Amino acid sequence: MSVQRNGVAHRGEEDEVCPVCKSSRYLNPDMRFLINPECYHKMCESCVDRIFSSGPAPCPVAGCHKTLRKNRFRKQTFEDIEVEREVDIRKRVMGILNRREEEFASKRAYDDFLEQREEIIANLVHGIDVAKTEADLQSYAAANMHSIKANQALESAESSSFLEQQSIEQEQARLRRQLARQEYENERREMAAHREDVLARLAAGGPGDADTIAKEGQTTVRLKKSSARRSEEERIRQKQAALRGMEVRKAATVAGQAPTTADLAGTDIDTGLIKGLKKVKAPEPEKPYDPFGGLVPDKRDYYVLQDHYPSSYLDRLRNDVQVQAGGYDLREYYARTMLEAFAGLGCFIEEEVTKRDAASLAASKSVATDSAAAAAVSSGIGP
CATH class of the missing domain: 1.20.5 (Single alpha-helices involved in coiled-coils or other helix-helix interfaces)
Known part of the structure; x- marks a missing residue:
């Protein structure tokens, strides 16, 4: 007996039978069942190819009138179809309402946003005010498309950085295991070679040489161990330094390419769905470069320097070629004279x-x- 829950049929043991062609997995073990997120009705792959290859068509399950497309069919991930449906809804809603904590004015506002998002997911899962909820989601997505894409890019960058960090840590752990294994193998070979050397020297030496040969052999083994360990540790240290350098370079690249909250300034429209967001101000346009730092050359507070001052003495010098031949300029004389004249006015x-x-x-x-x-x-x- 089938049980209806939220418009989706749950047949128990009959789930292994295609509702369209009535084929059973008991008779055909290679049969693959597919579902469509529009209605989550399960049917075999051959029925999907036969019905939807020519284009969109209504769902063949009795009582379902939704139009399905072949490219939306996929294999079921979870055994319970309700879990499958809730996971899909949660993934879709969290992909739209993907605001980050640093975008809110307070921690309480961010917690309210998380609670509101869970309420929206619960409404869609349990069929409460679905039309209104879907309309609010669509209007919010249309008005805040830029911030949604920017946050998706941030999440993707963080995820890739986390995976790279994990791979680097795994590589470092592998290098440490390799170092320990190499030390063990080197020690075992050294011990075997030392034993053979001591036995050969004892066989060729006299009766009183046993203690001397044993002491020399122990000293040689310790020296070889320390030298081999130092060389191996140095090699592993170089590899780990190279891995850390690569990690720093990748982190700097991700930080330079990832968008920030400042990139979202002036791009979002408040739809009233989310409360408590920070008022992001647009950055001021960068001012042109001023090499003098606001200081205007040749600007004085008490006078304006003129290019010409009437004077019979200066007029004669101005027209004298011999005076001006060495690069003499009357404007320098004007500037120095006026500066000396007004120098004490600010004191x-x-x-x-x-x-x-x-x-x-x-x-x-x-x-x-x-x-x-x-x-x-x-x-x-x-x-």
């Missing part, structure tokens, strides 16, 4: 003298107080 002598007198008076009082205290201590008057 207020009275204020400077008042500040100087006040500072000297305070210093003299401090010196007098210190002198009086020293005199009192020396004469025994003070405490």
Whole structure:
């Protein structure tokens, strides 16, 4: 007996029978069943090829009138079709509502967003206000397409970086295991070679040479072990340094290519679906480069330098070729003269003298107080 739950049939043992052609997996063990995310009705692969090869067609299951396409059919992942449907809905909703924690003004706002997303998923799974929920999702996706794509790129970059980090750690663990195994093999070979050498020398030596040969053999083995270990450790250290350098370069590349929250400025439209987002301000346009840092050359506060000043003496010099032959320029004379004329206008002598007198008076009082205290201590008057 079939059981209807959320419009999807659950037949128990009859799930192994195609509802269209009634073929059974018991008679055909190679039969593959496919499902479509539109209605999640299961049917065999031959029926899918036969019905949907020529184009979209309605679902052949009785009571289902949804239009299906062949390219949407896929193999079922989970045994329970309800779990399969919920996973698909969750993946689709989280792909649209993929805001990150740093985009919210507070942790509470981010937690409210997570709760709201779970409510939307629950509504779609259990069939509560499906039309309104789908309309809100579609309007939000259309208005915030740029931020959705940017966050998807960030998640993809983080995922690839995590996988690369895992591969690097696995490679380092493999190198450590290889080092331990190589040390064990080298030690075993050294011990065997040392044993054979000691036996050969004992067989060729005299009766009193046994202790000397044994001590020399132990010293030789220790030296060989330390030398082999140092060389192997140095080789492994170089490999690990190369892996770490590659990791740093990849991280820098990912950080330079991944978009940031600042890239989303001025691109999203508030649809009212998500609350508590930060007010992202558009970055100010970069100002043109100023090599003087705001200082305008030849600008003075009290005068404007002219190119010509009437003077009978200067007019004679201006027309004298001998004076100007060495590169003499009257504008330099004008600039120096005007600067000297107006040099004292920014200085207020009275204020400077008042500040100087006040500072000297305070210093003299401090010196007098210190002198009086020293005199009192020396004469025994003070405490």
